[in-house]
Amino acid sequence: MTLHIQDGVYRSSMDDAESFWSHQADKLSWHKRPEKVLQRTTKTLKDGTTHDHWTWFPGGKISTTYNCIDRHVLNGNGHVTAICWDSPVTGLKEQYTYKQLMEEVETLAGVLREEGVKKGDVVLIYMPMIPAALFAMLAIARLGAIHAVVFGGFSPPSLAQRMEASRPKAIMTASCGIEGNKGPVGYKHLIEEAIKMSSFKPQKVIIWQREQLRWDPVTKEAGERNWQRLVKSAKNRGLKAAPVAVKSSDGLYIIYTSGTTGLPKGVVREAGGHAVGLNFSIKFLFGVHGPGDVMFCASDIGWVVGHSYILYAPLLAGATTVLFEGKPVGTPNAGEFWRIIEEYQVTTMFTAPTALRAIRRDDVENHYFEQVFGSRGGLRTLRALFLAGERSEPSIVEMYQRLLSKYCAGGAMVIDNWWSSESGSPISGIALSAAAGKDFNTKYRHTPLKIKPGSAGKAMPGFDVRVVDDDGNELQPGSMGNIVMATPLAPTAFTTLWGDEDRFYRSYLKRFNGKWLDTGDAGMIDREGYISIMSRSDDIINVAAHRFSTGAIEQAIASHPDIAECAVVGIPDSLKGHLPFAFVTLSTHEHPHPAVPNEELFREVQKNVRGQIGPIASLGGMIQGKGMIPKTRSGKTLRRVLRELVENATHNEYDKEVQVPSTIEDADVVDVARAKIKEYFSHKGKDLHKAPEARAKL
């Protein structure tokens, strides 16, 4: 059987990584060409532990900003639209060509230099989704400095934590952010409070004034500066900064992982590998080649997906990126994403499954997709809908695949792809333009591999993904286990944590004695190489010595047409150790009030679980409720919080405090869950769910 071109490209990246990535590196402009493609060394930690280390493109010098902007302008593409900003929350829209973007960025870089920022300094960005945020990232990179974007809207303690860890020279911020339809949120007190809390104090705070809510007063003595005034003065003086090249292994940015577990870690992205790997993936995987292609990534610049696919990758390709300041629902309605596709003729869209679930909840009939935009041909430009951030259950993939096949470009696909802050680009997926893996200039779009709903596709070039047991032994295809990777990782991926080599080893390499890098995810790889991510390893439920992933059980529950959303956790059981326990939100127009679902629904859901997984995975119980499933701001379900709440309930400790990470989107949701659990237990619990052992009373 002939090899599909995606498989062929992958194989060449594994068989001869050096020539594969050397070919990809040739597509960029280097201030100094790398001396080698890959260098492998050993690192020794303070306690004498040694582990493998690697560096991509050693000896090379590169400017990411030059490659994202100047290169295209110099190639005669200055007139191409680089950024389309669409802000339903303010009613504003703006567009910038590459030439205009260059002017903004070189001026802002000049301003930052005057304010004392230089190569190697860290600058923290705390911004809403406005063009100035993208200018800031690019201007910092232009000086060879390192940006650390913190999601705009994080509370002062989370901001202070990241300030202390990254020690920024300056903060770039705005007077306010606008969270959906809740109106403006002032940033002044958030920033000032965070600076007060942090033992490290940045020298400057540069503020983009927004008309919706101004930062008043701007106190010069406290290092505060009015961003627009500085830029205006710089423009009058013709102040500009040329791109500063940095070493391939120098940091371009630090990003803190979203933290569904524990303290956030500062992942460092290295300049050379990042540019090469992203420029490759945007073409190969996302099918975005250059002018004429329009990418709409509905993430936030605070997350890695936003860094890579709102900003850097589309600009490296010379394509157009849509920057969206709004929400999938409520700004003003569940048709907003589809309006954006129509208005900007989007060719590739990227979002998280949680956004699609929110849309499905508000628009059960897909009225906007079909009747409003689809039927008038408004979505015909769309070639693919990429999904990541969380597992996509087959039912949501299948539903959107049906919609795309009917209303979007011929052959349009829904593509689940798996990755992390650590990887910097997808570790797995289905390549939309696999032929670009061999030749970027090809216009030929080979038929992609088929998708398998529930799977996040096949390993991407450069990522050597395996499934192993707890001792690190590889498992047979189709067996569930720990998903790990052999090093080196592909060029976009991290090689260390910011200022914490020990934690890098402890968190990722120690578990398998340096042999494998632990991704923290559990799942399987089938015979054809398709990878399914079933849950975080910590979320595995052990029922009478059988291990189940939350993802598999959630998938069975979500296949019931009345379930809009669900989360499964383990509840202690005196007989079996643990039982799966479900939290569900219904998709019915009027959500029922009681926490205990009606018996028929529970029976049907139970039947799905028993039928699709097996009687041993039968649910121990199910609670229904709206606004009850806690999530991080990046859309990941916080199962750990629900697990703690039900565990406490089995000890009659309903009101006991639980650990809620600072990344939570809406802390009130935890109170709703707590109340629902209490209500459920008072009806059902008591004898049904009892902790096997009493807790020690301290």
Ligand code: AMP
């Ligand atoms: P973050 O570093 O915050 O982007 O989170 C990365 C984690 O999100 C991964 O380790 C996975 O647990 C989860 N994740 C991302 N994409 C997917 C996907 N397509 N399917 C399942 N889980 C995913």
